[in-house]
Amino acid sequence: MMRSTLFLLCLIVAATAAAAPEHSPRPGGIAIVDVGTSKLPKPSVHYDSKPALVLRNLDRWNAVVGIPLDTQPGAISLLVNGIEMDVTVTDHAYAEQRLTVKNQSHVTPDQAQLDRIGRERKIIDSALNRFREVPVEGISLAPPVDGPRSSSFGLRRFFNDQPRSPHKGMDIAASTGTPIKAPRDGIVTATGDYFFNGNTVIVDHGQGYVTMYCHMSEIAVAEGQPVATGEILGAVGATGRVTGPHLHFGTYLNGTAVDPAVVLITPESPR
Numbered sequence: 001m002m003r004s005t006l007f008l009l010c011l012i013v014a015a016t017a018a019a020a021p022e023h024s025p026r027p028g029g030i031a032i033v034d035v036g037t038s039k040l041p042k043p044s045v046h047y048d049s050k051p052a053l054v055l056r057n058l059d060r061w062n063a064v065v066g067i068p069l070d071t072q073p074g075a076i077s078l079l080v081n082g083i084e085m086d087v088t089v090t091d092h093a094y095a096e097q098r099l100t101v102k103n104q105s106h107v108t109p110d111q112a113q114l115d116r117i118g119r120e121r122k123i124i125d126s127a128l129n130r131f132r133e134v135p136v137e138g139i140s141l142a143p144p145v146d147g148p149r150s151s152s153f154g155l156r157r158f159f160n161d162q163p164r165s166p167h168k169g170m171d172i173a174a175s176t177g178t179p180i181k182a183p184r185d186g187i188v189t190a191t192g193d194y195f196f197n198g199n200t201v202i203v204d205h206g207q208g209y210v211t212m213y214c215h216m217s218e219i220a221v222a223e224g225q226p227v228a229t230g231e232i233l234g235a236v237g238a239t240g241r242v243t244g245p246h247l248h249f250g251t252y253l254n255g256t257a258v259d260p261a262v263v264l265i266t267p268e269s270p271r
């Protein structure tokens, strides 16, 4: 009895350690920075003129800042209550990926499609940059679908040999119709059928922490709807610019795409 209780305790400690995202100050990573005692009011933190997430960690305030993929290694400056604080960004080499896409219009859109893409970009950017001032506890996420995760975040992509922006999410392999679950509580801030992303849902988890789900076969939620952890957002599909069914899962902090692998709890961990 005693032994099994001890074993269980060890498991819980290990799971907690695995679930705590680490300071990963690389392009596409997350800087977790001590910004003072929580005996004082929560400081305001900005990076690149955008407000950043600040959460309580025991008796300290921690800023949790997404680092853009195109950041050069070296010092970046946060503004903490208006005072500069430097963070050193390390180098990270992302791989290259070459894809062949059959639908040529998804590679070289015509003017009407470019207009549509521009309109959709505004809606998506607005949802990704939303900042709702609510307390946020930790940044760990439960997996939105079970399935093999690719390590594709940050890939420098070429579609039919034409360079495109780097891959800003994680692709999780799953068959069409697999339910997609909210990885934590939030509010749905955008839904739509977009040119590149197909059927898409964007969820605001507070203080600029935002998740995005693309290429869905169906959408089960509406804009403005609160969702709880585990609630069904829709189903995996192959809509938009894809080569087959999968979930494109994006995680954003201060309007910046960060590697979902940093915040996803591992499948082995209890949820």
Ligand SMILES: [Zn+2]
Binding pocket: 167, 169, 170, 171, 247, 248, 249
């Ligand atoms: Zn993707």
